[in-house]
Amino acid sequence: MDEILNNFFNIPIYIQVAPFLLQGLLNTLLLSALVIPFGLASGLLVGVLSITLKNRWARGILAIYIDVFRALPPLVLLIFIYYGTPFFGWELPKLLAVVIGFMLNNSSYYGEIFRAGLESVPNGQVEAARSTGLSATQTLLYIQIPQATRNVMPDLISNTIEVIKLTTLASAVAMPELLRVARDAQSLVYNPSPIVLAAIFYLVLLWPLVRLLSRFEHKKMGGGH
Structure with missing residues (x-):
């Protein structure tokens, strides 16, 4: 036991x-504060385009975009962006490479x-x-998006928890995050x-989100009855 x-x-x-780990925790929080809003905003745009695009070619390109970036391991993508872009004449700061x-x-x-x-959302x-x-835009903003967000809130929270845990991959480009x-x-x-x-720090950080996720899931299950 002593061992x-x-x-x-x-x-x-x-x-x-x-003290050193607390500094790493602050960097993890900074990363999360950047990548989560950008991910949500760009994801909402992708979701809206998925249901509004009528052109077959445009829909095909969007489908390829979704499939490619879901299939690529985030670590490989991060390494390619940070170490690969200099070959194209771009020298990205570590933080920007991670956010992208x-x-x-x-x-x-x-x-x-x-x-x-x-x-x-019912038609x-x-x-x-x-x-x-x-208008179609007003309907999307005031009716469809708010209801859609409520309907998938557990999935959004669950994915956000995974995103926070994935910030550990930033160490691949020598960013001093918590891990x-x-x-x-x-x-x-x-x-x-x-x-x-x-x-323990990760547990304290993620525990409120896990509890919130459980609450939404129980509420959703209760609503189903």
């Missing part, structure tokens, strides 16, 4: 590395969620809104306790 405590729950090491990489990946996943939500409500004089800092600290103290402390 387990010493190797994974070493309080003196926790105290020693906590996550936006491309997230837009495809959020886009499919929003598409499902928009398709779940009768759309027709009723149009009959009151609302990267914990690994560096582990190599300095020769003890895995910093990794465990990072896991």
Whole structure:
């Protein structure tokens, strides 16, 4: 038992590395504060285009976009953007490369969620809104998108939790996010306790979202009865 405590729950090491891990946590929060809104906004655009585009070629291009960025591993995409773009004459800062990489990946996943939500809005409500004089754009903004968002809120929250966890991939371009800092600290103290402390930080960060997700899921199940 003492060996387990010493190797994974070493309080003196926790105290020693906590300031560094807190800085890594701040970087993780900054990444999340950037990639989640951009992912949601670009995903909403993809979802709207999915149900509004009439041109067959345009729909085909959008389908390819969604399939490609859902199929590409985010780590490969991130490495390609950061290390590959200099060959085309672009030198992207690390943060910008991470934001772009996550936006491309997230837009495809959020886009499919929003598409499902928009398709779940009954046509009768759309027709009723149009009959009151609302334009197609007004109907989309005031009727379809709000209802679609409510309908798929559990999926949006679930995907957002995954996005926060995926910010650990930013370490591939040497961004000092929480897990990267914990690994560096582990190599300095020769003890895995910093990794465990990072896991505790992630638990504290994600627990409210997990509880919120459970609440929405239970509410949805209760509404189904």
